[in-house]
Amino acid sequence: MNQATPMRQDPMRWRARRAMGGLLTVVASLLVAPLMAAEAGPQPERIPLWSGQAPMGDGTSVAADPAITVHRPAKANGTAMIICPGGGYGGLVTGPEGHGIAAWLNGHGIVGVVLEYRLPNGHAAVPLLDAQRAIRIVRAHAQEWDCDPKRIGIVGFSAGGHLASTAATHFDGGKVAATDPLDRLSSRPDFAVLVYPVITLGEKGHGGTRANLLGPHPTPQLLALYSNELQVTDQTPPTYLAHAKDDSMVPPDNSQMFYLALQAHHVPAKYLELPSGNHGLNGYHGPMWDAWQTGSLEWLAAIGMIK
DSSP states (O other), rough: OOOOOOGOOOOHHHHHHHHHHHHHHHHHHHHHHHGGGGGSSSSEHHHHHSSSSEESSSEEEEEEEEEEEEEESSOOEEEEEEEOSTTTTTSSTIIIIIIIIHHHHOOOOOOOEEEEOOOOOTTTHHHHHHHHHHHHHHHTTTTTEEEEEEEEEEEETTTTHHHHHHHSSSOOOOOTSSSSGGGGGGGOOSEEEEEEEOOSSSTOHHHHHHHHHOSOOOOHHHHHHGGGSOOOOOOOOOEEEETTTTTTOOOOOOHHHHHHHHHHTTEEEEEEEEOTTTHHHHHOSSHHHHHEEEHHHHHHHTSOOOO
């Protein structure tokens, strides 16, 4: 297995990838802006996830400022998607795997919600807590944002795909007696879209993602808990997966294992195996990138999650 160096330990690589992501987003914006101007939706709104202190998952809390940025289309179709950018849990690729995805979703009437989740630094529960909070916030604002609270999905890329698959396998139906009204709402996404995702934290996973999430010496129990192919049940939401056969950073075995687990539990699912594109699908553009986008929209329409 080709284990990549954790992004936080390779700042030159991270800065280069971030710069390229920003450039691609700017170019895309320039190309679509004249076409979209007449149909622009409300200005994006940034909303903090937590009021001051954010929970760590171990009974403690810290001052933190994770947030969502809500991109609303001019004409909403009732569906919303929380977007989890990748970055190996050592950074966030919020350009092409975040705000760029929101712009694409808006073009199809879908509310795009970019999640700037906290990086774990070995505190495994932290990103999941932020993802669950984001789902509850969107569900709470569903009427205001022209969404159906039963059509709120999650989409993730690379390590963001691991977070999205974690949200799809680790959730609750809401805590009726919770003092915070948001905690009374379900954190289960209604569907998931996973693009070249990290799924397993075993030998076929990605070493940098595993180290950043779980630390250098995770226990077997922790590895199993966050290897999401082992956490699928019949309550896992319908899931669409896309992965390139030649992905040398995150092997396609990740998507294959999750897909097989979904099938075993009779969960509606589709796996698009792409013939090429490697990790990032040729820099977030071209036929392979277009294929997962077209395929995911067609599948979501087929299962009634978009109209």
